Amino acid sequence: MRPAPPPFPWLRAFEATARHLSMTRAAAELNISASAVSQQVASLEAYLGRPLFRRANRRLMLTANGALIAPKLSNALNLLHEAIDDSLPARRQQTLNVKVTTSFGSQWLMNRLDGFRSRHPGLTVQVSATAEPIESDRSTAEIEIRYGTGDWPDVEASLLIEECIFPVCHPDLLRRKPGLKSPKDLARHDLIDVPGYPQGWSDWLQAAKISFNWMKHRIAVDQSVMAIQLALEGRGVALGRSPLIQREMADGRLVVPFSPRLKTGAGYWVVHRRRNAEAxxxxxxxxxxxxxxxxxxPKITKAKSKSSHS
Known part of the structure; x- marks a missing residue:
């Protein structure tokens, strides 16, 4: 016979803290005090007999046990909300307005939305790249996926994906002369650039300890989706941004010729108004x-050098 599950408030406090990696933010979402969240998480840890969080450099992080439990618990709570919604006919037909950047929407979000729709058939998701930021009084968006560092004072923000940058190219560029055996070979290729990001080619080349006038080789476009398309056509080497090129790397249409991977300190965040936290x-x-x-x-596999090809 299975033991009785721990009290629901303990589970809810842990799940919210795991999503935010912050007891303060979890408390704001649950409308209770941070000390209450701390006590409930501690009670759950005592019940399980193992820690679920640890602190590193003043940041809250999940332990291996916490990371194993958190996504399963989130799914379970989500299913509970679905069951309640399904029992209330007035709530079956709803629309959720989502704001997202064009590149992230087309490269990451849209090919995953069917999974959400299948779990929430009564909720229509309306996606817009042109809506006003949700802080604006004119905004119709209720939730936003936003690029940046998460330091926005008037909203609730949870990190979705941390960004890394690294070169990516069509596999044929590895075989065609002049080839791409090491970072210094970039000086003989066109470099596809998207201005406007805080970190770009200059930062990556510095991290790779390579110095040349890369601007002479620059192809500038104004959106990441355009840079990815040029790279897919073999027109040059693009600076890949980890959340935006998962599909192309997973199916081998783009490869990573060499390291390093450079963390930019930015990423994509799930953002909503504080008053919408309980919606x-x-x-x-x-x-x-x-x-x-x-x-x-998808695992990022370093491309094989020319000598390894038959």
Missing amino acids: RKVLAFKTWLLAQTSVAA
């Missing part, structure tokens, strides 16, 4: 989004 549809979409990144991203 069922906002919470359902946010929980689903965060659960997507609990699955391991």
Whole structure:
């Protein structure tokens, strides 16, 4: 016979803290005090007989046990909300307005939305890249996926994906002369650039300890989706941004010729107004989004050098 599950408030406090990696933010979402969240998480840890969080450099992080439990618990709570919504006919037909950047929407979000729709058939997701930021009084968006560092004072923000940058190219560029055996070979190729990001080619070349006038080789476009398309056509080497090129790397259409991977300090965040934290549809979409990144991203495999090809 299975033992009785721990009290629901303990589970809810842990799940919210795991999503935010902050007891203060979890407390704001649950409308209780941070000390209450801390006590409930401690009670759950005592019940399980193992720690679920640890602190590193003043940051709260999940332990291996916490990371194992968190996504499963998020899914379970999401299913509970679905069951309640399904029992209330008035809530079956709803619309959720989502703001997202064009590149992230086309490269990451849209090919995953069917999974959300299948779990929430009564919720229509309306996606826009042109909506006003959700802080604006004119905004119709209820939740937003935003690029940046998360330091926005008037909203609730949870990190979805941390960004890394590294070169990517079509596999044919490895075989065609002049080839790409080491970072210094970039000086003989066109470099596809998207201005406007805080970190770009200059930062990556510095991290790789390579110095040349890369601007002479620059092809500038104004959106990441355009840079990815040029790279897919073999027109040059693009600076890959980890959340935006998962599909192309997973199916081998783009490869990573060499290291390093450079963390930019930025990423994509799930953002909503603080007063929307308890809205069922906002919470359902946010929980689903965060659960997507609990699955391991495609492994980034360094491309083989020319000598390894037959």
